[in-house]
Amino acid sequence: MLFLFVFLILTLVLLFLVLGILFQGGRGFILWLRNKPCLNALKSIKRTLILGFIMLTLNVGVIVVSGFLTHTPQIKDENGNFVEGAIAELKALRLNGRKQWVSIRGWNPNNPLLLFLAGGPGGTQMAAVRHELAELEKHFVVVNWDQPGSGKSYNTLKTSKITVDTYLEDGYALTEYLKMRFKQEKIYLMGESWGSALGIFLLDQHPESYHAFIGTGQMVAFLETEKIDYAKAMELALQNDDQKIVERLQKNGEPPYYGKNVTWKSAVYLNYLNTHMAKNPQVYNAGYNTIRDLMSSEYSLRDKINFFRGIINTFNHVYPQLYDIDLRSDYAKLDVPVYFFLGRHDLNAPISLAEEYFHLLEAPKKGLIWFEHSAHNPWINERDLFVEEVLSCFLSK
Structure with missing residues (x-):
């Protein structure tokens, strides 16, 4: 600060x-x-x-x-005492020759590994997860990865060169690093929004590396999602007589978008939906504490700037690459247990698509957990219940 x-x-x-x-x-x-x-x-x-x-x-x-001076804080117990033997690292790694940053936190380095995949593409949730899901650090070694083009890893690769394969290759390289360093045969995987799709991609290609997966704010069919979101924003804007929003939506037209203004055009309906979700009285603890996260010790001044550059520039370049992806047809069978944690009031990632995908998905084990007072981010909206369900799905015998 x-x-x-x-x-x-x-x-x-x-x-x-x-x-x-x-x-x-x-x-x-x-x-x-x-x-x-x-x-x-x-x-x-x-x-x-x-x-x-x-x-x-x-x-x-x-x-x-x-x-x-950037760092991730040392772990303390409920009384403010440092936890002996805990691990709290902010570390730069070379993944496929590309410098990328991770935070690694846990009360016991021998606990199971849990890799969190942030939303985006271009988003960083390194600080947000530490603040919101600290309870998981008692049970797992929680790893947060700033993906290429986001946060601390914004400059690891020119934005124009980032592809979906970049994330797959580097996500797998990170998985292998964690398995080797902590001497574990498999790790747990959790993905939020865009990260929920990336998690599915990793499960499909490398099922032997993962115990199980949780997807929250689950993305399924990217172009269909954008069309649904656009239509919902238009519906709400007409209901609320928000003529300026209606005019901007009409001017941009229905997705897909390409070119230099993908982010800004998408933001018209996404921001409108996010505002609507945040005002929903049924949604608890609505929204991110962006100021708190930006002020967190993990981010330097340069990282704080790149926090926004990733959301704008990386999203703009990568998101159009996702339009043709539909998990229902492309990833209908997985060899790893899969759980979907869905917010009942999510308007960002249509829950109808996630529910449809869940029912047709073939997996060794699968579960659909509803969070009745959540929107797109159950891990923030109902974090205590979220942690309980994570432990139940991942660690219950």
């Missing part, structure tokens, strides 16, 4: 100095045109430039130092 405050102050000072240079430059130019002495204006510009260089140097220094 301190680094962000200092960064903002220095940036504001720099902006004022730039304005000062422009003003003094304009004043000096006018004096020159009038053949009047402009030496004082030039001296003032020189002083301002020197001060600006100092401010810029300090700003760069703040950014660099904030990067060195």
Whole structure:
């Protein structure tokens, strides 16, 4: 928080100095045109430039130092005491030659491994999961991965080169690293929103590596989802007489979207639906605490900027690659136990599609758990119940 405050102050000072240079430059130019002495204006510009260089140097220094000081907090018990033998790491790994970041947290490093796959593509939930699902750290070694093009891993690969295969290859490489390091034959897998589809892809290709999978905010058919979301937003906007939203939806037209504005066009209906879900009195603890997550110690100043760049740029490039994917036809049989944790009031990932997929899915074991007071994020909306169900599905004999 301190680094962000200092960064903002220095940036504001720099902006004022730039304005000062422009003003003094304009004043000096006018004096020159009038053949009047402009030496004082030039001296003032020189002083301002020197001060600006100092401010810029300090700003760069703040950014660099904030990067060195990032960490994931040590684990404490309910009384505030450090848990002896616990593991709490914020670590850069090379996955297929690409530098990517993970957090690894657990009370006992010998506990089963649980890899959480964030939503997106381009999203980071490293801090959010630590805040919301800390209880799982008592039972698992919880691993959060900033995928290529997101958060701390935003610059691991040019956005234009990221494909669905990139996530599959690197997700499997991370799985193998975890299995080898912690000497476990298999790990547990959990995916949220986009991560719920990525989890299915990994199960399909590498079933031998996973005990079981939980998908929440389960994505099924990407293009159909976007069309349903668009139609629902239009329906609600007409009901609420939100003419501006209606006009923007009509202007953009129905998905699919391609090109440079995929994110912004999708955001019109997604943000509208998210606002509606957040206002639903049946939904508990609605929404992310984005400010808290951004201020978390895992993220440097650069990471905080990349937090948003991933949501905008990576999503814009990768999401159109997903339009043709439909789990109902492409992944109808899996060799790993699968559980869907669905929020009853989810308007982002249509629960009708997830329910249909669940009923046709063939798996050694499967379960459909409803969260009656949740929307797209049951792990946030009803986190205590969510943890109970995770333990029941994954660890109950």
